[in-house]
Amino acid sequence: MPDHQSKVSMIFLDxxxxxxxxxxxxxxxxxxxxxxxxxxxxxxxxxxxxxxxSGRGVLFSYAVVHHVLDASLAHEVPYVVALIRLEQGPIIVxxxxxxxxxxxxxxxxxxxVVYQVTGQHVLPVFTPTSHHPQLITREAPQGGAQGAxxxxxxxxxxx
Ligand SMILES: [Zn+2]
Numbered sequence: 001m002p003d004h005q006s007k008v009s010m011i012f013l014d015x016x017x018x019x020x021x022x023x024x025x026x027x028x029x030x031x032x033x034x035x036x037x038x039x040x041x042x043x044x045x046x047x048x049x050x051x052x053x054s055g056r057g058v059l060f061s062y063a064v065v066h067h068v069l070d071a072s073l074a075h076e077v078p079y080v081v082a083l084i085r086l087e088q089g090p091i092i093v094x095x096x097x098x099x100x101x102x103x104x105x106x107x108x109x110x111x112x113v114v115y116q117v118t119g120q121h122v123l124p125v126f127t128p129t130s131h132h133p134q135l136i137t138r139e140a141p142q143g144g145a146q147g148a149x150x151x152x153x154x155x156x157x158x159x
Contacts, residue, residue: 024048032088055113057086098127
């Protein structure tokens with residue numbers, strides 16, 4: 001039987017391969033959690049449902065990686081490791097791609113998920129959406145169906 005961590009990675013990577021970003025949502029308090037935690041960070045529950053989320057968020061923090069230990073990533077340096085605060089609340093570690101040449105990523109910039117093939121896996125990574133300011137000013141509140149219908153979003157399930 002796979003341990004908790006590998007089960008979580010499997011769900012997360014399977015979803016990414018299907019073009020979805022999924023998060024564990026607490027079966028008791030309903031809050032979204034970071035993939036990998038064995039219990040809900042808010043109420044301690046062990047019950048999680050995996051739900052597809054919008055993949056939108058803001059850049060919370062980042063670091064530019066110039067030297068890698070993993071040879072398979074050597075051709076990618078420099079790359080940006082980022083903390084992304086998803087609109088559902090959790091902050092996840094990912095990568096930021098698609099920043100324009102010579103531009104520093106901006107903390108607070110709106111980002112959205114895109115999918116990158118890395119070796120045998122498809123990984124969710126994030127790209128700035130700030131060059132589409134009209135999308136930012138009309139951001140719908142979380143779960144609001146009205147504004148969301150006008151924007152291109154991945155299919156929502158499990159809500
Ligand atoms: Zn909870």
